[in-house]
Amino acid sequence: MSKKIKVGIIGNGGISGVHNSGYVKSGQAEVWALCDIKPDVLAAKSKVYNVPAERCFADHRALLKLKEIDAVSVCTPNKTHMSITLNALKAGKHVLCEKPMAMTPGEAQKMIDAAKAAKRKLQIGLMHRYRTDAGYVKGLVDSGALGKIYFARCQAIRRRGVPSWGVFGRLEEQGGGGLIDIGVHQIDLCWYVMGKPIPVAVSGQVYRTIGNTPGHFGMFGEWDWKTYTVEDFACGLVRFANGATMSIECSFIANLDQDREGCHIVGDKGGASLSPLSVQLETNGHLMDCTPRDFVTVDLHGKPADISIHELELASFVDAVQHDKPVFVPATETIWTQKIIDGIFRSAAAGKEVQIR
Ligand SMILES: NC(=O)c1ccc[n+]([C@@H]2O[C@H](COP(=O)([O-])OP(=O)(O)OC[C@H]3O[C@@H](n4cnc5c(N)ncnc54)[C@H](O)[C@@H]3O)[C@@H](O)[C@H]2O)c1
Numbered sequence: 001m002s003k004k005i006k007v008g009i010i011g012n013g014g015i016s017g018v019h020n021s022g023y024v025k026s027g028q029a030e031v032w033a034l035c036d037i038k039p040d041v042l043a044a045k046s047k048v049y050n051v052p053a054e055r056c057f058a059d060h061r062a063l064l065k066l067k068e069i070d071a072v073s074v075c076t077p078n079k080t081h082m083s084i085t086l087n088a089l090k091a092g093k094h095v096l097c098e099k100p101m102a103m104t105p106g107e108a109q110k111m112i113d114a115a116k117a118a119k120r121k122l123q124i125g126l127m128h129r130y131r132t133d134a135g136y137v138k139g140l141v142d143s144g145a146l147g148k149i150y151f152a153r154c155q156a157i158r159r160r161g162v163p164s165w166g167v168f169g170r171l172e173e174q175g176g177g178g179l180i181d182i183g184v185h186q187i188d189l190c191w192y193v194m195g196k197p198i199p200v201a202v203s204g205q206v207y208r209t210i211g212n213t214p215g216h217f218g219m220f221g222e223w224d225w226k227t228y229t230v231e232d233f234a235c236g237l238v239r240f241a242n243g244a245t246m247s248i249e250c251s252f253i254a255n256l257d258q259d260r261e262g263c264h265i266v267g268d269k270g271g272a273s274l275s276p277l278s279v280q281l282e283t284n285g286h287l288m289d290c291t292p293r294d295f296v297t298v299d300l301h302g303k304p305a306d307i308s309i310h311e312l313e314l315a316s317f318v319d320a321v322q323h324d325k326p327v328f329v330p331a332t333e334t335i336w337t338q339k340i341i342d343g344i345f346r347s348a349a350a351g352k353e354v355q356i357r
Helices: 016-026 039-048 060-064 078-090 105-118 132-143 178-194 309-322 331-350
Strands: 005-010 029-035 071-074 094-097 122-124 149-157 199-207 233-240 245-251 260-267 270-274 278-283 286-289
Touching (some): 005 309, 016 029, 016 039, 060 078, 071 078, 078 094, 178 233, 178 260, 245 331
Parallel strands (some): 005 071, 071 094
Antiparallel strands (some): 149 260, 260 270, 270 278
């Protein structure tokens, strides 16, 4: 049995609880140190996560000085992902950075370059790739069962879903609204399942008509409309080098019939959807609904387990660090999702299709 790794969690708000419990449940990691700029948050999480006060820091650079720490989770607002990740890699730590990996593709590239230079792992928190149904549909695509994939539709639509905590409505802290916050998950998942085609051009538009006005209520209560500077709704069409296209619809706010989160993959032999899973294949001239039913979530070793995708993410990151394996969601891949998102914003600003760089 290899030695347990020691980890630090930087940023101890909402998502940090998932990282803490995922590390603990992996049985192979010890949450050794915490960092948060808010003293009250730090004091509370020190107790909840059982980390002594002398290993709780207000400045992440102090945490990174602890030689015994192998890896860190970066769970801070988007604006700080790059700078904290660069410092962590420079300090020789492996990094699991929350999504989106950065504010821009340029920042994302710097993170990739730093990980390569430091010879350290850099995984991004796009954990939908761990879904059993996603793995199944990816298997169908990879085996050719759906034929050539030429179209995909991905949606992350909330009708009234602006987070009422944190800085999710502030463009300068987040880099965008629903597109970069929740769209990032569905775009990455869809792109991954499609077979990771190379995007070459994007046309998109973004709208803000409601979020910055008073008197609206949502699934998380009232949000701070006065500081709301991100988009309500974003849409786009991505062209890939192999001729395929992907349509995107994402929102924090939209006057639509229902919330929707998922993707559809269309090939010339069949199609498949995620959330919910459905599979269509043509047999004897008829398009058949062929959705399998008996799915069991499995752990990293393929054994049936009661484990969430977040727990799988943490366990797999720990496994990669502990046994020097490649990470399952590498930054070198997730930068394409960042480029697609950036392309939608650039296209919206330019009023025309833009090339992906
Ligand atoms: N993968 C997922 O399912 C998922 C879910 C929620 C959030 N996230 C991502 O996690 C990140 C944090 O989201 P959250 O909901 O936990 O936000 P949050 O606002 O609840 O928590 C962020 C914490 O970071 C702290 N912080 C801010 N700047 C810091 C700095 N420089 N150093 C140390 N601490 C700092 C804040 O004080 C706060 O406690 C975001 O990037 C978000 O997109 C991912």
